[in-house]
Amino acid sequence: MSVAIHCEQLTKRFGDRVAVNNLTLTVPKGSIYGFLGPNGSGKSTTIRMLCGLLTPTTGKGTVLGFDVMTQSEEIKQRIGYMSQKFSLYEDLTVEENLDFYAGVYQLNVAERKQRKKELIEMASLMGREKQLAGSLSGGWKQRLALSCALLHKPELLILDEPTAGVDPVSRRIFWEVIHQLADEGITVLVTTHYMDEAQTCDWIGFIFFGDLLAEGTPQELIDQRGGGNLEDVFIDLVKREEARQRGEGA
Amino acid sequence: MQRFVWGRYWSVVKKEIIQIKRDRPSLGIALVMPLMLLFLFGYAVNTDVNDIKMVVWNQSPSAVSRELVDQFVNTHVFQVTTVVNGYQAIEAMLDEGSADVALVIGPDYTRLRDRSEPVHVQMLIDGSDPNIARTATSHAQLIVQNQAITLQEEKRQKQGMGELKPPLGLEARVLFNPNMESIVFNIPGLIGLIMQNVTMILTAFSLVREKERGTMEQLIVTPIRPLELMLGKITPYVGVGLFSFCLVLLVGTYWFGVPVKGSISLLVTLSILFLVTTLLLGIFISTIARTQLQAMQMAFALILPSVLLSGFMFPRDSMPVVIQWFGGLVPLTYFLEILRGIFLKGAGFEALWRDVVGMGVFCLFILTVAILRFRKKIE
Ligand SMILES: Nc1ncnc2c1ncn2[C@@H]1O[C@H](COP(=O)(O)OP(=O)(O)OP(=O)(O)O)[C@@H](O)[C@H]1O
Ligand SMILES: [Mg+2]
Numbered sequence: 001m002s003v004a005i006h007c008e009q010l011t012k013r014f015g016d017r018v019a020v021n022n023l024t025l026t027v028p029k030g031s032i033y034g035f036l037g038p039n040g041s042g043k044s045t046t047i048r049m050l051c052g053l054l055t056p057t058t059g060k061g062t063v064l065g066f067d068v069m070t071q072s073e074e075i076k077q078r079i080g081y082m083s084q085k086f087s088l089y090e091d092l093t094v095e096e097n098l099d100f101y102a103g104v105y106q107l108n109v110a111e112r113k114q115r116k117k118e119l120i121e122m123a124s125l126m127g128r129e130k131q132l133a134g135s136l137s138g139g140w141k142q143r144l145a146l147s148c149a150l151l152h153k154p155e156l157l158i159l160d161e162p163t164a165g166v167d168p169v170s171r172r173i174f175w176e177v178i179h180q181l182a183d184e185g186i187t188v189l190v191t192t193h194y195m196d197e198a199q200t201c202d203w204i205g206f207i208f209f210g211d212l213l214a215e216g217t218p219q220e221l222i223d224q225r226g227g228g229n230l231e232d233v234f235i236d237l238v239k240r241e242e243a244r245q246r247g248e249g250a
Numbered sequence: 251m252q253r254f255v256w257g258r259y260w261s262v263v264k265k266e267i268i269q270i271k272r273d274r275p276s277l278g279i280a281l282v283m284p285l286m287l288l289f290l291f292g293y294a295v296n297t298d299v300n301d302i303k304m305v306v307w308n309q310s311p312s313a314v315s316r317e318l319v320d321q322f323v324n325t326h327v328f329q330v331t332t333v334v335n336g337y338q339a340i341e342a343m344l345d346e347g348s349a350d351v352a353l354v355i356g357p358d359y360t361r362l363r364d365r366s367e368p369v370h371v372q373m374l375i376d377g378s379d380p381n382i383a384r385t386a387t388s389h390a391q392l393i394v395q396n397q398a399i400t401l402q403e404e405k406r407q408k409q410g411m412g413e414l415k416p417p418l419g420l421e422a423r424v425l426f427n428p429n430m431e432s433i434v435f436n437i438p439g440l441i442g443l444i445m446q447n448v449t450m451i452l453t454a455f456s457l458v459r460e461k462e463r464g465t466m467e468q469l470i471v472t473p474i475r476p477l478e479l480m481l482g483k484i485t486p487y488v489g490v491g492l493f494s495f496c497l498v499l500l501v502g503t504y505w506f507g508v509p510v511k512g513s514i515s516l517l518v519t520l521s522i523l524f525l526v527t528t529l530l531l532g533i534f535i536s537t538i539a540r541t542q543l544q545a546m547q548m549a550f551a552l553i554l555p556s557v558l559l560s561g562f563m564f565p566r567d568s569m570p571v572v573i574q575w576f577g578g579l580v581p582l583t584y585f586l587e588i589l590r591g592i593f594l595k596g597a598g599f600e601a602l603w604r605d606v607v608g609m610g611v612f613c614l615f616i617l618t619v620a621i622l623r624f625r626k627k628i629e
Contacts, residue, residue: 077473
């Protein structure tokens with residue numbers, strides 16, 4: 001099994017606050033890795049360190065074989081990233097956004113034309129090319145962001161809560177695309193608060209207050225924790241950890 | 251550092267142009283604000299003193315004393331507002347500001363003058379505005395001196411001794427700004443100052459906005475290099491700035507009547523260098539500021555040193571050497587020399603190359619600092 005992401009003892013502190021604490025995890029190539037955890041548990045921070053947006057305080061990690069500390073530019077050329085907050089240009093149209101990122105990723109004219117066509121189709125954005133990105137509704141925006149992240153055919157896709165605030169139908173469509181990409185061999189690291197989505201991942205990592213509490217396939221986790229579904233596992237984990245911390249505090 | 255990729259640079263330029271076009275209010279401000287400021291300051295910063303309000307207390311009314319008063323009025327520097335009796339009235343008027351100076355002619359003026367005996371007139375000056383006080387003093391002295399010479403000549407002629415020939419005389423001729431109008435001196439400086447602030451705020455805003463809206467985060471995970479991003483950002487604004495510069499230039503020459511004696515093409519070329527420098531300064535600000543408000547405050551914080559150290563307000567020659575060095579850290583210093591040189595003296599490159607080099611060095615310096623400070627990180 002070759003790995004897409006591997007990190008060891010990854011830690012990020014903001015002043016006194018430990019956002020990510022000695023995190024060790026492995027994402028196998030070609031898999032969909034669901035990164036779960038309550039609000040403020042450190043998911044986005046972990047992802048930002050892997051993308052080279054933040055420098056880890058301590059620890060080490062590799063993404064696609066490149067060191068996150070020293071080779072972040074090599075990493076950037078090969079990954080696609082969708083941040084938690086919509087971060088395309090709202091005052092540019094769908095097409096202008098795609099054109100801009102195509103230029104930034106140095107696609108040539110032929111590639112650009114072909115990729116744009118493919119991705120607009122994939123995201124069902126046909127007919128909306130001239131619409132301002134800011135005027136798209138939630139689901140469309142997220143699919144446009146995904147298209148921009150895929151322009152340069154990345155080997156690894158990192159998605160931070162791509163389906164937050166998106167209606168069930170659009171969510172379904174979005175996940176169909178994710179699975180399709182995985183079938184094509186792209187590795188996907190995705191965070192979500194929806195357990196039905198997590199259920200369809202190949203691997204699950206569960207993080208709480210910066211600590212990785214559990215890792216495994218969805219079925220393994222359910223079997224280990226003896227719950228009926230992932231939601232029970234999630235709640236059980238949080239409760240147990242909270243009780244443990246209260247015990248420590250007392 | 252890795253290779254500069256023109257394609258990526260060009261994508262940023264195109265994107266920025268579209269955004270500028272869509273953001274009409276900002277574009278409007280960029281074009282209209284310099285004009286507004288020029289009009290505002292063009293009138294406010296006029297340091298020429300005309301129409302100094304003068305009250306007269308003439309205690310010896312006669313043809314000769316009235317002649318003296320007329321001499322004052324004829325210069326157009328003084329304007330007689332009222333005639334009063336007594337120091338109390340004078341003091342009251344100086345206090346409330348309805349008069350700047352008072353001319354007091356003593357009761358024996360006419361008598362002593364007719365007898366050709368030494369006589370004095372008194373001038374009281376409100377010194378709270380040194381500019382007015384200085385002008386009033388020097389003009390009054392000149393007027394009285396002229397009057398004295400005329401009197402002596404008359405006296406000698408009466409005694410049949412012929413004309414008085416002063417053994418030594420100074421004939422001063424002012425070059426470049428013959429009427430010594432301060433507006434001619436100030437307008438080029440204003441153009442530089444206004445351009446600096448407007449362009450600095452424009453680029454600082456365009457980058458900080460990307461931070462605020464989160465679009466910077468997406469941009470940072472692409473392979474784009476800081477230099478490509480920065481140059482791509484400033485290129486369209488050089489165009490906007492240049493257009494705005496030309497507008498201000500036209501108003502300066504046609505409305506305020508400040509002529510450009512030197513070569514226009516040299517002026518425009520060096521202005522582009524200045525624009526690039528101030529735009530880079532804006533980028534530098536954006537590497538520190540997190541919000542547009544902070545960027546605005548920093549830009550304003552730079553205005554004061556620019557005004558004080560560059561020679562805009564006070565001549566640099568009269569500053570202590572250390573302060574002059576600090577002035578060298580302000581790009582406006584070089585540009586002011588260039589602007590005034592080209593505007594007023596018609597100076598060519600031979601005369602200005604030192605300032606051009608100074609500005610060029612500053613430009614490269616700030617570019618380097620901006621690149622070093624611009625981390626592809628979001629911390
Ligand atoms: N730039 C920062 N400066 C200081 N603290 C930060 C910063 N970024 C994140 N944090 C803190 O780090 C912790 C982890 O935040 P993070 O955004 O990684 O959580 P998350 O798991 O993504 O949460 P959510 O589900 O709400 O997105 C939080 O307590 C947050 O307040
Ligand atoms: Mg998050």
